[in-house]
Amino acid sequence: MNDVKQYMQQLGAQAREASRTLRRVSTAQKNAALQAIADEIARKRETLQAENARDLEAGRANGLDVALLDRLELSDKVIDTMIDGLKQIAQLPDLVGEITDMRMRPSGIQVGKMRVPLGVVGIIYESRPNVTVDAAALCLKSGNAAILRGGSEAIHSNRALAECIRTGVEQAGLPSATVQVVETTDRAAVGELITMPEYVDVIIPRGGKGLIERISRDARVPVIKHLDGICHVYIDRDADVDKAIKVAFNAKTQRYGVCNAMETLLVDDDIAATVLPPLAKLYAEKGVELRGCERTRAIIDAKPATEEDWASEYLGPILSIRVVDDVDAAMDHIAQYSSGHTESIITENFTTARRFLAEVDSSSVMVNASTRFADGFEYGLGAEIGISTDKFHARGPVGLEGLTSQKWIVLGDGTIRE
Amino acid sequence: MNDVKQYMQQLGAQAREASRTLRRVSTAQKNAALQAIADEIARKRETLQAENARDLEAGRANGLDVALLDRLELSDKVIDTMIDGLKQIAQLPDLVGEITDMRMRPSGIQVGKMRVPLGVVGIIYESRPNVTVDAAALCLKSGNAAILRGGSEAIHSNRALAECIRTGVEQAGLPSATVQVVETTDRAAVGELITMPEYVDVIIPRGGKGLIERISRDARVPVIKHLDGICHVYIDRDADVDKAIKVAFNAKTQRYGVCNAMETLLVDDDIAATVLPPLAKLYAEKGVELRGCERTRAIIDAKPATEEDWASEYLGPILSIRVVDDVDAAMDHIAQYSSGHTESIITENFTTARRFLAEVDSSSVMVNASTRFADGFEYGLGAEIGISTDKFHARGPVGLEGLTSQKWIVLGDGTIRE
Numbered sequence: 002m003n004d005v006k007q008y009m010q011q012l013g014a015q016a017r018e019a020s021r022t023l024r025r026v027s028t029a030q031k032n033a034a035l036q037a038i039a040d041e042i043a044r045k046r047e048t049l050q051a052e053n054a055r056d057l058e059a060g061r062a063n064g065l066d067v068a069l070l071d072r073l074e075l076s077d078k079v080i081d082t083m084i085d086g087l088k089q090i091a092q093l094p095d096l097v098g099e100i101t102d103m104r105m106r107p108s109g110i111q112v113g114k115m116r117v118p119l120g121v122v123g124i125i126y127e128s129r130p131n132v133t134v135d136a137a138a139l140c141l142k143s144g145n146a147a148i149l150r151g152g153s154e155a156i157h158s159n160r161a162l163a164e165c166i167r168t169g170v171e172q173a174g175l176p177s178a179t180v181q182v183v184e185t186t187d188r189a190a191v192g193e194l195i196t197m198p199e200y201v202d203v204i205i206p207r208g209g210k211g212l213i214e215r216i217s218r219d220a221r222v223p224v225i226k227h228l229d230g231i232c233h234v235y236i237d238r239d240a241d242v243d244k245a246i247k248v249a250f251n252a253k254t255q256r257y258g259v260c261n262a263m264e265t266l267l268v269d270d271d272i273a274a275t276v277l278p279p280l281a282k283l284y285a286e287k288g289v290e291l292r293g294c295e296r297t298r299a300i301i302d303a304k305p306a307t308e309e310d311w312a313s314e315y316l317g318p319i320l321s322i323r324v325v326d327d328v329d330a331a332m333d334h335i336a337q338y339s340s341g342h343t344e345s346i347i348t349e350n351f352t353t354a355r356r357f358l359a360e361v362d363s364s365s366v367m368v369n370a371s372t373r374f375a376d377g378f379e380y381g382l383g384a385e386i387g388i389s390t391d392k393f394h395a396r397g398p399v400g401l402e403g404l405t406s407q408k409w410i411v412l413g414d415g416t417i418r419e
Numbered sequence: 420m421n422d423v424k425q426y427m428q429q430l431g432a433q434a435r436e437a438s439r440t441l442r443r444v445s446t447a448q449k450n451a452a453l454q455a456i457a458d459e460i461a462r463k464r465e466t467l468q469a470e471n472a473r474d475l476e477a478g479r480a481n482g483l484d485v486a487l488l489d490r491l492e493l494s495d496k497v498i499d500t501m502i503d504g505l506k507q508i509a510q511l512p513d514l515v516g517e518i519t520d521m522r523m524r525p526s527g528i529q530v531g532k533m534r535v536p537l538g539v540v541g542i543i544y545e546s547r548p549n550v551t552v553d554a555a556a557l558c559l560k561s562g563n564a565a566i567l568r569g570g571s572e573a574i575h576s577n578r579a580l581a582e583c584i585r586t587g588v589e590q591a592g593l594p595s596a597t598v599q600v601v602e603t604t605d606r607a608a609v610g611e612l613i614t615m616p617e618y619v620d621v622i623i624p625r626g627g628k629g630l631i632e633r634i635s636r637d638a639r640v641p642v643i644k645h646l647d648g649i650c651h652v653y654i655d656r657d658a659d660v661d662k663a664i665k666v667a668f669n670a671k672t673q674r675y676g677v678c679n680a681m682e683t684l685l686v687d688d689d690i691a692a693t694v695l696p697p698l699a700k701l702y703a704e705k706g707v708e709l710r711g712c713e714r715t716r717a718i719i720d721a722k723p724a725t726e727e728d729w730a731s732e733y734l735g736p737i738l739s740i741r742v743v744d745d746v747d748a749a750m751d752h753i754a755q756y757s758s759g760h761t762e763s764i765i766t767e768n769f770t771t772a773r774r775f776l777a778e779v780d781s782s783s784v785m786v787n788a789s790t791r792f793a794d795g796f797e798y799g800l801g802a803e804i805g806i807s808t809d810k811f812h813a814r815g816p817v818g819l820e821g822l823t824s825q826k827w828i829v830l831g832d833g834t835i836r837e
Contacts, residue, residue, distance in 0.1 A: 367829040410785070416666075
């Protein structure tokens with residue numbers, strides 16, 4: 002335990018030191034590092050796959066399930082995607098140093114804001130080694146030092162990737178501690194990482210809800226967290242029926258196991274008999290199980306929905322449906338059950354749309370669009386380190402901007418306060 | 420204890436409910452409420468002063484010190500300032516609902532951001548009843564419901580102010596729970612307030628360092644906190660001597676007991692012999708005690724500075740002075756000892772100024788200006804609920820913007836993800 006503490010403190014101190022250098026490196030130098038990491042990963046493809054094979058073998062021996070083994074594998078395709086991702090992040094604009102809103106004040110000072118890195122970012126994730134590279138790239142581009150703690154099942158893969166990252170970073174002349182991978186599988190390392198406010202400015206956990214809740218509870222630094230995605234589509238009485246059907250079908254079925262899939266469909270009583278039967282037919286063809294309220298079940302075949310259904314993130318081919326009196330009732334339902342991720346209204350009514358946009362308190366609020374769009378790439382962020390369901394700092398898809406903050410800058414000419 | 424829990428849960432639930440209504444009230448309605456509160460305070464001046472007299476009497480009986488009694492008093496001047504403050508906040512632009520960056524995406528959606536209230540803000544402060552009104556006004560204008568917990572020494576004053584606020588809020592047709600004052604002096608109320616994430620979105624503690632550290636440690640919701648203000652002025656070798664003397668003198672002596680006063684002066688070795696003697700003379704005239712490093716003491720009279728001095732917020736007429744080799748050494752000192760509040764460089768050198776602005780990691784970084792400008796009013800925020808020394812969300816002076824966040828909004832035309 003003491004050794005782990007000492008080890009993590011050392012990583013932390015090195016990261017803090019590196020973060021000071023990172024505040025002054027040029028955009029060209031950061032991009033060169035990203036390119037060098039990409040080149041090194043391409044060059045070490047076989048080594049990476051050999052190390053990955055050790056993890057896969059151990060995983061099979063330990064009875065990891067197929068989905069987990071799948072996420073663990075560094076196939077050629079996964080490696081190609083990593084390399085592409087690094088190159089894409091190199092091409093994104095550098096937000097660090099951006100100066101905005103410089104205004105003259107009556108006192109004679111000029112005041113505005115400068116966008117700056119957060120400092121040191123700790124990322125805790127499960128056994129997907131590609132996260133190691135994505136997270137490293139986003140932190141590096143945004144001028145942050147990173148400490149990465151991946152799942153122990155991926156330890157050999159992560160060590161090998163860490164070696165590629167270190168080589169690339171050093172080739173570009175950046176401090177080797179710019180990105181550090183925690184090379185112990187001791188669980189105490191996580192406990193240390195999240196309780197070193199002197200060295201770590203923010204923690205981003207990526208993984209299951211249990212992991213994120215545990216980290217949020219115990220952390221002594223801010224956490225950018227993504228919990229449930231219980232997303233709603235509300236079909237308003239003034240919806241265009243074709244658009245309603247198209248969006249409600251897409252939001253549920255385009256992909257099931259994702260946080261931005263719709264889990265509950267709300268339908269205005271006035272339009273329910275029109276839209277539910279054709280929707281039910283489409284869902285049936287896809288094999289989606291429907292669970293409805295009483296009013297829903299008076300119109301279409303569905304199992305009875307329970308209180309628990311409204312609060313469930315199915316992440317699968319199940320949909321709960323509730324018929325409501327009006328947009329207020331829909332927003333009441335959302336206020337009670339939504340996880341604050343993404344909600345969409347389908348309506349042609351300007352005023353209803355405007356109310357829904359203003360009053361629904363979720364990280365993404367949509368009109369006539371599928372909830373499946375709630376994603377950093379779809380929003381044009383270029384990359385995404387996670388989706389925040391918090392209200393503080395960054396909401397929704399978090400890209401480079403979410404990894405920075407703004408400080409005040411003040412320019413004067415020997416100006417003093419009278 | 421159970422009663423307090425139940426009471427606080429009730430306040431929380433009412434605040435959450437009010438915050439939903441506040442998301443849709445008009446700017447005019449919020450401004451009308453602010454004006455009505457101002458009118459009510461003017462009308463109830465005598466009642467307020469009578470209730471305040473009870474607090475003052477109890478305070479004197481309990482041996483409160485003079486400074487505390489002074490802050491507790493609702494003099495005519497304090498009441499006038501409250502009324503002016505309410506009117507000023509009514510005149511500030513409403514940031515809520517501001518839509519920015521709406522961009523078309525290749526998929527057909529249009530994506531941008533909308534500025535929205537945080538929701539429910541909990542404010543914990545000591546015995547200054549004027550904070551009750553300032554905080555209420557800022558929360559109301561930014562569309563947040565507020566739960567205010569003032570010091571028990573001001574309980575009668577706060578109850579009377581709460582009554583004025585409730586009257587004003589109700590006159591304007593807003594929910595009476597828009598602003599709630601905790602009307603128990605039981606300390607357990609604070610413990611409840613900071614651990615109700617379902618009802619409270621953010622806590623802002625205003626008061627001594629002990630209070631803030633305790634709250635930050637125990638809170639289960641984000642805290643906008645202001646700890647120390649250990650501010651530095653660095654006189655660079657390329658400083659204009661007159662500006663250097665003017666700013667270094669103002670930053671220390673314009674007011675002592677404030678967080679943005681300079682506590683440590685750093686001076687480049689090359690210019691130390693030029694600027695320190697005239698500065699020492701000015702400080703001596705003001706009765707400022709100087710504590711210097713060895714190199715400082717070779718130039719001017721000063722007590723020896725200890726390691727503890729570099730880490731001290733004196734909040735009084737004491738200044739520590741260190742002579743350093745160059746701007747890098749100055750930034751090293753700042754990185755080690757600064758509390759991240761405000762630092763200023765005095766220099767005519769463009770490149771040195773640019774480095775200092777980019778590399779110093781404090782909430783305000785200045786060139787040729789007095790640290791005393793780090794203040795919401797001086798920055799043009801119109802009002803200030805505190806100064807954040809965090810890097811997350813809001814840094815530095817926090818005005819209306821810091822009480823809001825941005826959510827994503829997405830507009831489509833039945834747009835689905837392919």
